[in-house]
Amino acid sequence: MKFTKKNDLYLLLVVILLVLVMIVINAYPKKGINGAEVYLKGEKILQITKEGTYSIKNDEGELLMNVEYIDQKVRVTDSSCPLKVCENTGWVENPNQPIICIPNEIIVKPLGTEDDTGIDIYTW
Amino acid sequence: MVKRTKTISHIAILTALASAIYYVESFLPMPVSVPGARWGFSNFPLLLSVVSGISVTNTLYIALLKTLLGSILSGRFLSPMFWMGLGGSLASALSMSISFKFTNKFGILGISEIGAFFSNAVQLIIASLFIVKSPNIFWYFPYMLFFGILTAFINATIVNYILRSVNLDRFKS
Numbered sequence: 001m002k003f004t005k006k007n008d009l010y011l012l013l014v015v016i017l018l019v020l021v022m023i024v025i026n027a028y029p030k031k032g033i034n035g036a037e038v039y040l041k042g043e044k045i046l047q048i049t050k051e052g053t054y055s056i057k058n059d060e061g062e063l064l065m066n067v068e069y070i071d072q073k074v075r076v077t078d079s080s081c082p083l084k085v086c087e088n089t090g091w092v093e094n095p096n097q098p099i100i101c102i103p104n105e106i107i108v109k110p111l112g113t114e115d116d117t118g119i120d121i122y123t124w
Numbered sequence: 125m126v127k128r129t130k131t132i133s134h135i136a137i138l139t140a141l142a143s144a145i146y147y148v149e150s151f152l153p154m155p156v157s158v159p160g161a162r163w164g165f166s167n168f169p170l171l172l173s174v175v176s177g178i179s180v181t182n183t184l185y186i187a188l189l190k191t192l193l194g195s196i197l198s199g200r201f202l203s204p205m206f207w208m209g210l211g212g213s214l215a216s217a218l219s220m221s222i223s224f225k226f227t228n229k230f231g232i233l234g235i236s237e238i239g240a241f242f243s244n245a246v247q248l249i250i251a252s253l254f255i256v257k258s259p260n261i262f263w264y265f266p267y268m269l270f271f272g273i274l275t276a277f278i279n280a281t282i283v284n285y286i287l288r289s290v291n292l293d294r295f296k297s
Contacts, residue, residue, distance in 0.1 A: 001175050001232060003284045008234030015241060015273060022266035042257030088157035098260040100159040102204050107256050 026096065032072035033095050033110040040064075041105045048074070056106060064104045074099070074110050134173070135182055139189045142169040146194025146209075154271075158264045159251075161271065162209070164243065166190060168279040170217050171236050175283060176292040180221040187217035204255045208247045215246035232287075236280040240272035 038046040038056055046067075048054055054067045065079040065086065073093045076086040081103040089099050095112025146166040154161060169190070173183050191213050195206045216239035223230055223238045230238070248268065252261045 001287060003231050003280065004233045005229065005231040007229045008231050008237070011230070011234050011237055012273070015237060015269065019266045019269050019273075022269075026263055026266065039256070039258065083154075085154075085157045085159050090157075096260070097263050098258070100256055100261055100264075102159045102208070102251065102255060105204060105255055107258050107260065109258070109260060 027094075032093055033074065033112060034072065035111040036067065036069055036074045037109045037111060038067060039107040039109065053077075058104075064106060065101065067108055074108060076101070076108060080104065131178065131182060134178060135185055135189075138169040138173050138186050139193065142166045142186060142190035143193035143197060145169070146190055147197040150198045150200075156267055156271070158267050158271070159261070161264075161268050164240070164272070164275045165279065166194065167213065167216060167236075167239060167243070167275070168282050170213065171220060171232070171239065171279055171283050172286060172292075174217070174220045174224050174235060174239075175232055175287065180218070180225070183217045183221050184214065187213040204251070207254065208250050211250040212243040212247040216240065216243035218242075232284055233277065233280040236276040236283070237273065240276035241269065244268045244272045 035047070035049040037044055038048070038054075040056070040058065046054060046056065048067065048069050051070050052068075054069070056064045056067060058064055063078075063080065065081075066077045068075050068077055073091040075091045076089065076099050079086050079101060081101050083103070086099050086101040086106070086108075092099055092108075092110055095110050097110065099108040100106070143166070145168075149163050149165055152163055154163070170183060170187055173186055188210070191206070191210045192201075195201045195203075195209065200206045200209075219242040220235050220239040223235050244265070248261055248265055252259050
């Protein structure tokens with residue numbers, strides 16, 4: 001069994017190209033946001049339009065996370081999940097980038113100032 | 125009978141190795157914040173089992189068992205991350221076996237890359253369909269894919285060194 005064959009390098013090039021193209025597409029709509037929507041398990045539970053800090057609670061009233069929206073940027077602070085991926089995502093000002101917390105099944109989706117174009121790219 | 129015993133021991137050893145790595149891996153921090161992503165070093169026993177030529181069913185057993193045992197050990201059993209990991213490792217086992225058995229075009233690195241690609245793709249599909257119920261999670265696909273490439277390279281290197289020093293024909297079923 002050989003470590004690499006010629007096809008492996010082609011495969012690697014194709015995948016790297018795919019990654020670069022998708023990163024460029026992701027970075028394209030760099031506009032400020034004018035609010036955010038919070039989804040819990042696929043259902044919309046909160047619409048954020050004013051600046052401030054919002055607490056997200058589940059049906060039992062347990063605190064899951066705090067969402068901060070200031071200066072056309074949104075971020076998550078104080079999440080109850082173990083790995084804190086959503087906190088480490090930091091400030092988000094790209095309307096296509098959601099903040100996702102897998103353990104709590106929460107999406108914080110920023111709302112763009114323009115029409116939401118490019119969503120078709122993600123559903124393939 | 126001897127053959128069967130050999131197969132069982134092969135599965136048991138690789139499963140033990142993979143679930144131990146799965147557990148230890150959960151302590152490693154991820155350098156970027158991608159939801160639900162892990163390093164994925166526990167896929168190297170899968171790759172080893174694919175390239176050492178044991179059957180597709182046995183490879184799928186290893187994939188299933190390592191996710192079950194590893195997630196019970198690390199306390200993620202039946203959590204959303206468990207389902208993503210299960211789908212990912214089954215998909216990578218299947219795609220690696222198919223690319224090894226039915227095409228003779230890829231080396232160890234290529235098979236590893238194919239496994240990483242399908243693992244990441246299926247994980248995100250599962251997450252977007254059942255967990256967060258939104259296609260927006262595909263925003264993170266290129267970043268996961270990038271780490272998949274790195275991990276696949278490391279896994280392939282490990283397997284390459286193992287194949288050089290261990291005579292795996294003795295374990296073949």
